[in-house]
Amino acid sequence: MSVATTPRFKDNVHEALQDERLQRALRHSDNFVSGRAAAAARLPEFEALRDSARAIKDHTLAHLDLYLQAYERKVAESGGHVHYARNAVEANAIVLDLCTRRGARAVTKGKSMISEEIGLNAALEAAGIEAIETDLGEYIIQLRGETPSHIIAPAIHLSKADVEAEFRRAHRDLPAVRDLSQPEQLLAEARAILRDKFFSADVGVTGANFLVAETGTSIIVTNEGNGDLTQILPKVHVVVASLEKIVPTLADAAQLLRVLARSATGQDMTVYTTLSTGPRRPGDPDGPDEYHVVLLDNGRSAMLGSQFEDMLRCIRCGACMNHCPVYHAIGGHAYGWVYPGPMGAVLTPSLIGVAKGGQLPNASTFCGRCEEVCPMRIPLPEMMRHWREREFERRLSPVAARSALRLWGFFAKRPALYRVATDLMMRALHLAGGARGRFSWLPFAGGWTRYRDLTAPQGATFQSRWRAKSGSVR
Amino acid sequence: MDEAVNPPPRVGLFVTCLVDLMRPSVGFAAVKLLEEAGCKVIVPSQTCCGQPAFNSGDRATARAIARQTIEAFATCDYVVAPSGSCAGMLARHYPGLFIDEPEMAVKADAFAAKCCELASFLVDRLGVTKVSARYEGVVAYHDSCSNLREMSVAGQPRKLLASVEGLRLVELNEPDACCGFGGTFAVKYGELSDAIVAKKSAAVAASGADTLLAGDLGCLMNIAGKMQREGRAVKVRHVAEVLAGLTDDPPIGESAAGAKP
DSSP, rough: OOOGGGGGGGHHHHHHHHHHEEEEEEEEHHHHHHHHHHHHHHHHTHHHHHHHHHHHHHHHHHHHHHHHHHHHHHHHHHHHEEEESSSHHHHHHHHHHHHHHOOOOOEEEEOOOOHHHHHHHHHHTTTTTTEEEEHHHHHHHHHHHHSSSSSOOOOTTTTTHHHHHHHHOOOTOOOOTTTTOEEEEEHHHHHHHHHHHHHHOOOOEEEEEEEEETTTTEEEEESSSHHHHOOOSSSSSEEEEEGGEEEEEEEHHHHHHHHHHHHHOOSOOSSSEEEESSSTTOOOSOSEEEEEEEETTTHHHHHSSSTTGGGGOOOOHHHHHHOOOHHHHHHHHHHHHHHHHHHHHHHHHHHHHHHHHTHHHHSSSOOOOHHHOOOOOOHHHHHHHHHHHHHHTTOOOOOHHHHHHHHHHHTOOHHHHHHHHHHHHHHHHHHHHHTTTTESSOOOHHHHHHTTEEEEEOOSOOOOOHHHHHHHOO | OOTTSSSEEEEOOOHHHHHHHHHHHHHHHHHHHHHHHEEEEEOOOOOOOHHHHHTTTTTHHHHHHHHHHHTTTOOOOOOSSHHHHHHIIIIIHHHHHHTTTTHHHHHHHHHHTTEEEHHIIIIIIOOOOOOOOOOEEEEEEOOOIIIIIIIIOSSSHHHHTTTTTEEEEEOSTTTTTSSTTTHHHHHTTTTHHHHHHHHHHHHHHHHHHHHEEESSSHHHHHHHHHHTTTTTTOOOHHHHHHHHHHOOOTTTTTTTTOOOO
């Protein structure tokens, strides 16, 4: 699994906020918000579709064992193989074994967050096998040695100029006079380089948006068509996917597709929706000789039946991060592991442990916009609160925060004492700050006053004034 | 109306800890609005809704405070708070705190059903359509996240503001974006909170408003504190103050001496 910098989240935040290049790029990330709103508004049944999408996944998760068996049987019937991987190490070993058995030297890859989760590229490179990302965004960040900063737009932290600079550095034969100022020109340049790679690859690895139990089919959605070339041209197609990607039927997958792109990019459909079932059959014009599915657990089965089961409904549209004030401020890398934004704040502690990932569910204002736009109606804020509860129970939260909470709780549970103590304190603070009406600095309030002025209280508390006025506080 | 047949509703004011401690004038504005709408207002002894504990993962403390609040307001027909955040805690989260305590859960459900945010209580439950107040100014109304998403409060305060003489209402760009307060988040992740509120401050400045109002004192203190640190001269008040016509007290973070921002 890739190394997490999540424990130093606050440092990551600081660096992200100081990074002017990143901040400029983040300013342009609002298009997803207006796109989703327009797509949802165009479809009268959108809210009803969200309900049925949730029901489909809830049903599947309740009978996951059944559907996994059905799926495995169908894949086998179509001539493919399903491999179960309990964790990242096992998943990488399975893919590596499939590659070495075919003597593979180059592997093309469609976009896959699961391959990021297990660190597949590093595992392939360590075995001397070249891994080539073919999604444009993934290709760019691979050149830069970076990880995705967004689950559907991996290079969203970069500007056009950044991409041009990277291509000029990496593509040795690129003439200096060639104009690369437009996105189409950058795309054409990447396509020209990738074309040869598609033909020379021995194995193609893709992820899956859905795995259909009824037919043993894997479905990917892309906008560039790179996924199709990845899975059709090489001799071996390997799908790496996590086990909650299962849906019962093609009709179910079709329902989920109706909310997926609309929630993600605001498109009614992605440009390509590709279904693949087993290897090439006699008479097929193209397709791989071998078809394998590596089904990854990596902590997910432990989420079944827990407070975090709802998270397994996630279809990775990215709407939650597109609408998140925290993600908007810092981008995806600051989250420190594979999955950023609200879905990452819930999923990361599940997969790498709350001791390492606990910062993320704490770094939320609970503004609720993520839950409002989640097509699967996942109660993300509620689950972040569950993580805070686990942290509190295990005494993992910072000592200062715990002490402050305990002191506050002592008074808040004793109304009479609270009334007298707060009244005295507010009168004193009013005298201290009253002349100006606010404080620029106050002991123990640095987390606030370092960035903002702090309002001074008006003096006696409301309850004390009300009592004095009417005597009617019981 | 004949009071013997139809006694005025007995409304318990959940004043909220921030208003109680920082800005009592908002509490008095709420009382005036409720009384003018024909309510009998009482103020049971109270502390806080328990949200700081609840959102910090300390369920036991949150539950103890919830129990105490439910008991304190037992005799009220309604419980009204000048805050979407605290009203949301009472109305949306108290019941969940007692899922393993059936007797208390019933009480919490009944309690939650009578809890309401101030502006929506006036408009939706009492049918108030206008207030008698005057305020000269260009006003932007900020939707707090809990009002907007937890309590479905957005049109009600705007409707009442439209009836204030002399007041012109403008809308903020990205009205549904969070201000970055988030309770203890503002202090625990101060730098992050600051980056978020900076955007809200810029949106307020760009709106051309000379006054910013909202229904949650937490957001207001956050936005006022940021705007004052940036030297922006916008007056910040709780919406209840303007609706009640009680604007003699200086705006949030300013003094009677009229300290320059």
